[in-house]
């Protein structure tokens with residue numbers, strides 16, 4: 354018996370010693386990085402204040418000389434040097450959290466539980482699942498270079514909201530990549546329309562603008578200020594994929610330029626006035642430039658989900674700091690509100706989405722008359 358206890362203690366001591374030496378090693382590397390990138394004031398370097406070891410991570414907390422603040426570069430250089438996920442925060446002291454494990458490359462949508470209210474899962478972080486609450490932050494931007502996960506995220510969001518609020522959610526979708534990604538979902542009773550060109554987009558947004566006017570009048574009559582304080586259960590989501598297409602340019606026909614201008618004006622109106630009325634805008638783009646993500650959109654979308662971008666400059670436009678250019682896997686994103694999280698967003702395939710949502714297909718769309726006059730059932 355004592356032999357078993359003895360060997361248990363010995364094994365634990367070896368494990369603890371190994372972990373301890375790993376963290377000493379990490380501390381050395383962190384301090385070497387400080388020196389190499391000149392993260393100091395004159396000859397005063399950050400000094401370790403505390404080291405806290407937990408099962409999943411170690412926190413290194415540093416006192417830094419006055420005048421030294423957060424540095425964008427630290428996170429990415431430390432991540433590469435230690436080859437581990439790192440979170441750097443500056444809260445009076447410098448907090449460097451070094452996680453033991455990498456996030457997985459895929460987390461399935463079905464493993465994210467249903468949620469209360471108007472929340473959606475944003476993804477898995479090192480410390481658990483993260484949710485976005487549209488009743489707290491009505492408008493979001495979704496940026497990311499092509500093929501890194503924007504459309505899957507929009508579809509996931511749509512699936513979650515429809516499954517959780519089948520009778521209360523409405524979607525207006527501007528699918529400016531030819532309508533290919535969302536066409537199938539135009540058959541769902543929650544989808545008021547899928548616009549796939551400039552003219553249809555302008556018409557869809559004019560409908561939204563009219564609807565906003567009507568809702569505003571109704572709210573005034575009832576002395577409502579914000580939908581979240583009322584018993585109104587409906588919420589209306591406007592999804593824009595790809596907003597870059599809506600910037601008028603000379604290669605467009607005059608008509609299309611005029612439609613694009615109409616869209617821009619209404620989008621700006623939507624984000625400025627309609628959050629309190631229950632409208633939520635999802636603004637997606639693969640080209641975050643100041644022209645596409647104008648100040649109105651940015652200032653009124655205080656949650657930003659950003660997949661991999663081509664450059665640090667684009668990352669600065671999207672989230673006001675570099676970092677999105679360093680993301681390595683499809684579906685990996687930065688979720689930024691007042692805080693910033695690295696997440697692996699939930700993955701859902703087109704097949705699974707349709708399997709979950711097809712029960713909401715409008716009756717009139719389930720059957721289609723053939724020219725010969727017989728009824729056929731449409732599949733997908």
Ligand SMILES: Nc1ncnc2c1ncn2[C@@H]1O[C@H](COP(=O)(O)OP(=O)(O)OP(=O)(O)O)[C@@H](O)[C@H]1O
Pocket residue numbers: 458459460497498499500501502503504505506639683684685697698699700701
């Ligand atoms: N959350 C995720 N987890 C794992 N893999 C993902 C995730 N999201 C997307 N992917 C992978 O990345 C591919 C591209 O995703 P998606 O179609 O959403 O890109 P996109 O940015 O919308 O591209 P585009 O702008 O060309 O439409 C998917 O087919 C899938 O293989």
